[in-house]
Amino acid sequence: MSLHLPLARGRLLHMAALREAVDPVALMREGTGTLRGLDGRAAEEASRIRSAGVIAVTREGSVCLDPAPLGPAAAPHRAGPGSSPIDEGARLRRIEGEDAERLLDASALPLLIGANAKGELLVALVADAPDPRLGRWMHLRRCAHLLADDESALAVSATALAAWHADYRFCPACGTRTRPILGGWASECAACGRQEYPRQDPAIIVAVLDERDRLLLAHNTAWPHPLASLIAGFVEAGETPEAAARREVLEEVALVIDAPVYRAAQPWPFPRSQMMGYAARLSPHSPLEPAPDGAEIDWAGFFTRDEFAKALRGGDFVAPGPASIAHSMIVDWFGGPLPAPGP
Numbered sequence: 001m002s003l004h005l006p007l008a009r010g011r012l013l014h015m016a017a018l019r020e021a022v023d024p025v026a027l028m029r030e031g032t033g034t035l036r037g038l039d040g041r042a043a044e045e046a047s048r049i050r051s052a053g054v055i056a057v058t059r060e061g062s063v064c065l066d067p068a069p070l071g072p073a074a075a076p077h078r079a080g081p082g083s084s085p086i087d088e089g090a091r092l093r094r095i096e097g098e099d100a101e102r103l104l105d106a107s108a109l110p111l112l113i114g115a116n117a118k119g120e121l122l123v124a125l126v127a128d129a130p131d132p133r134l135g136r137w138m139h140l141r142r143c144a145h146l147l148a149d150d151e152s153a154l155a156v157s158a159t160a161l162a163a164w165h166a167d168y169r170f171c172p173a174c175g176t177r178t179r180p181i182l183g184g185w186a187s188e189c190a191a192c193g194r195q196e197y198p199r200q201d202p203a204i205i206v207a208v209l210d211e212r213d214r215l216l217l218a219h220n221t222a223w224p225h226p227l228a229s230l231i232a233g234f235v236e237a238g239e240t241p242e243a244a245a246r247r248e249v250l251e252e253v254a255l256v257i258d259a260p261v262y263r264a265a266q267p268w269p270f271p272r273s274q275m276m277g278y279a280a281r282l283s284p285h286s287p288l289e290p291a292p293d294g295a296e297i298d299w300a301g302f303f304t305r306d307e308f309a310k311a312l313r314g315g316d317f318v319a320p321g322p323a324s325i326a327h328s329m330i331v332d333w334f335g336g337p338l339p340a341p342g343p
Contacts (some may be wrong), residue, residue: 003277003328006145007265010153013048015039018110019183022322024123028054028100032121050119054095056103057158058127059166061270062137066091089148092155095125099134105129107295109165112183113157116150124158126165141270160269161185164198167271170202172196200267200274205232206245206259207329210282210302215333216290217308218253218300219317226319229326231297232275245278252297253290256283263332275325309339 021042026034035046056064110127116122137275140159140309159316161184171178171189178196179188180323187196192283204283206217207230217228233248235241245260268275281286293312303311309315319338320326333337 002266003325003332005264005266005325005328006147006152007140007156007268007321007325008264010149010151011117012113012150012153012157013045013117015045015112015114015121016044018121019185020123021245022112022183024112024183025104027052027112027121028104028110028123028125048119048123049115052121052123054100054123054125055092055113055139055158056095056108056125056127056131057136057155057162058130058137059162061140061159061163062130062138063143063155063159064093064095064130064134065094065138065143067135067146085122088146089155090143090146091144091148091151093132099131100125103131106131109162109180109184111158111161111165111180113161114152115156118150119287122154122158124162126158127160139322141321145147152237154320156267156269160267160272161198161336163269168196198272200272201243202235203232203268203273204235204245204248204275204276204278205230205326205329206249206257206260206278206280207263207278207333208282209251209333210257210288212302212304214302214304215308215330216253216255216300216302217317218290218292218297220296221298222296226315229320229324230329232326233249234273241276246282249280252293253300254287254293255290256286257281258283263329264325268324274325277329278279279329282317305334312339313341315341 021038022034031052032049035049038046076213097161103125111124113124140155147155168187169178171194173194174192176189176191178189181188218231219228231249231252235244242260246257248256249255257280260280263277265274265276291296292300319330
């Protein structure tokens with residue numbers, strides 16, 4: 001079964017030449033008129049643009065959603081406990097006129113994100129906090145799986161850039177405050193001129209199976225109770241992702257795995273991880289049961305599919321949210337949608 005990855009869907013045309021040639025605020029205020037008179041590669045990219053739009057996100061990863069359903073085929077879902085229904089195939093709200101100006105007046109950071117397949121060139125306004133006057137806001141990790149494909153790609157890029165700019169405000173060489181350039185796709189020191197570009201932190205996540213095809217689940221002490229998920233961790237300096245997968249499993253639960261097999265990857269912009277998913281089997285030389293390290297992992301165990309379903313229905317633990325690659329990998333092992341809590 002192929003993995004369904006909510007944050008690795010859709011198509012976003014990054015329009016690298018327009019980043020250099022177009023001011024996001026001018027595009028927001030003047031629309032496509034600001035693209036006239038360009039030459040070279042920028043003119044070529046501009047010829048593919050049919051309209052301009054503005055979306056709003058926050059530095060912490062919330063996005064402003066369009067309240068209107070996309071059509072009669074859209075199916076309502078709840079993004080989490082206590083949340084209001086959201087339509088599958090939902091869109092990010094397009095911010096216009098006074099609403100956009102109000103965000104700018106409140107020091108929202110304008111970023112030129114790119115264009116979708118319809119030729120809509122998008123600016124994201126990064127607010128410090130959700131503005132309730134604009135309507136419904138929701139954190140991307142709670143709603144990403146319900147967004148239309150291209151809207152998901154747009155939201156991921158916007159929130160990833162927003163998080164990077166929130167963290168990278170001062171020059172690492174001289175400590176002077178930086179300013180965004182290239183439509184927000186780079187930062188430049190106002191004093192020494194050093195330029196920096198957005199980075200992602202590589203991380204692995206591994207679905208470990210034993211000889212009975214049981215899946216290893218664990219609870220990290222940093223997670224809320226009763227979340228259970230797969231073993232994961234960052235790739236260290238000079239380390240391959242495969243070596244990181246072996247190391248994390250050994251360090252956290254004292255198990256030895258055979259060669260990990262790559263499955264898929266998706267960004268996790270909270271704040272800037274690139275999650276690389278692997279599958280692995282226990283080595284014949286491994287202990288048969290996990291021994292949590294007691295520091296990062298406080299409990300871990302192997303589960304059959306029946307045991308897993310019973311634990312979910314009984315509320316013994318909850319699975320990772322549907323926007324995560326962990327959820328997709330668990331669904332792949334389970335063989336279908338995960339059971340909901342309850343009898």
